Amino acid sequence: MANFALDVTRLGFSLLQAVSPDLAGKAAFQLFCRTPSAKPKGAKARAAHAAGAARLTGAERFTLRLANGRQAHAYRLNGGARGKRKRYLVTHGWGSSAAYMAELVSMLSATGAEVVALDFPGHGRSGGRFLHMGLAVETIAVAEARFGAFDAAIGHSFGGAALMVSAAGLLPGVAPVTGERLVLIGAPSEMGWLFTDFGGMIGLRPTAQAALENEVHRITGRRLEDFDVGGAAGGIGRPVLVIHAEDDKEVSSLHARRYGAAGKGVRLFWANGFGHRRIIGAEPVLAAIAAFLDGDRGVVEVPDESIKKDAEIIPFFELPARRAAL
Structure with a gap:
């Protein structure tokens, strides 16, 4: 992430997890799973x-x-x-x-x-x-x-x-x-x-981090550590x-x-x-x-x-x- 975008993202998650760590974890999982644009970046990639x-x-x-x-x-x-x-x-x-x-x-x-x-x-x-x-x-x-x-x-x-x-x-x-x-x-x-x-x-705090990792189990039926x-x-x-x-x-x-x-x-x-x-x-x-x-x-x-x-x-x-x- 660019510095400005990351700063805004960190601020958003700071506010959200203060209200609901669970919602912050779910939102973090959605962001974690967001893939890059399929369009190549840079001359070498193109x-x-x-x-x-x-x-x-x-x-x-x-x-x-x-x-x-x-x-x-x-x-x-x-x-x-x-x-x-x-x-x-x-x-x-x-x-x-x-x-x-x-x-x-x-x-x-x-x-x-x-x-x-x-x-x-x-x-x-x-x-x-x-x-x-x-x-x-x-x-x-x-x-x-x-x-x-x-x-x-x-x-x-x-x-x-x-x-x-x-x-x-x-x-x-x-x-x-x-x-x-x-x-x-x-x-x-x-x-x-x-x-x-x-x-x-x-910037996730421990409770929101746990909620993020719990999303793996909710969606796949396996806990994060099972993917070792x-x-x-x-x-x-x-x-x-x-x-x-x-x-x-x-x-x-x-x-x-x-x-x-x-x-x-x-x-x-x-x-x-x-x-x-x-x-x-x-x-x-x-x-x-x-x-x-x-x-x-x-x-x-x-x-x-x-x-x-x-x-x-x-x-x-x-x-x-x-x-x-x-």
Whole structure:
């Protein structure tokens, strides 16, 4: 938020919570779930969006109907292919869209696989300005019901967390995604820190902060602490590839380490130098994903030395013990 807007917001919540902490918590939740404008900001964002949209020009488009009149959007590539082929799901992060995931989508579709890329509610072509984890997980379930079971699902940031929440079957009455393999890129392992930081930013006092967090339970049927899926990655019975950059300034690499410590089925790869956003289309990252989806063939190999000028990608189990124990 701009400084003036934040000052006004803090003043408003200061007055509201003095009258009713519960109403302040409910209003804070609505603000927390308000998504950014789908219109790209800045020259780089516009260029990236235009390039991604061009890659998706030939894709089929679908509207996915959700509960309470909400909707999401899906792109599908290779939907008309015949014969046995893989089917992959791709989910984006907060404030992003399928267009920004287009390099990954193109790489997957080039294998001949059917690829479904989502625009969550409030993002891309879905319309609206509202999204929470429950809606994202519902969107994943509706997509699987519409297109069939996925062989693997790949998600970035919020989209990766949504995949893990779905795979763990955390939401009552919502079918979990059945992908045989999951890839999480720059994904958080829990959401409590976001609510704490947000409440602090808008000046919520403890009672109103509790009301904000209680909204999560009221709307999703799960308490905020239940969305801690750091340990769930090792218990879902399927391989998980976690890719993260230690220089990620939006989602701490500690989240990746939590996933990596969850069990033997989780493999942690570092893609240092690519931050939180460029990591999505980085060549060594795409290569690692392709190898993982191909049954791990070549996944443990260190990329060509030239790649190390920009990033390194290191298997978790090859890290020095001191570093891996952090």
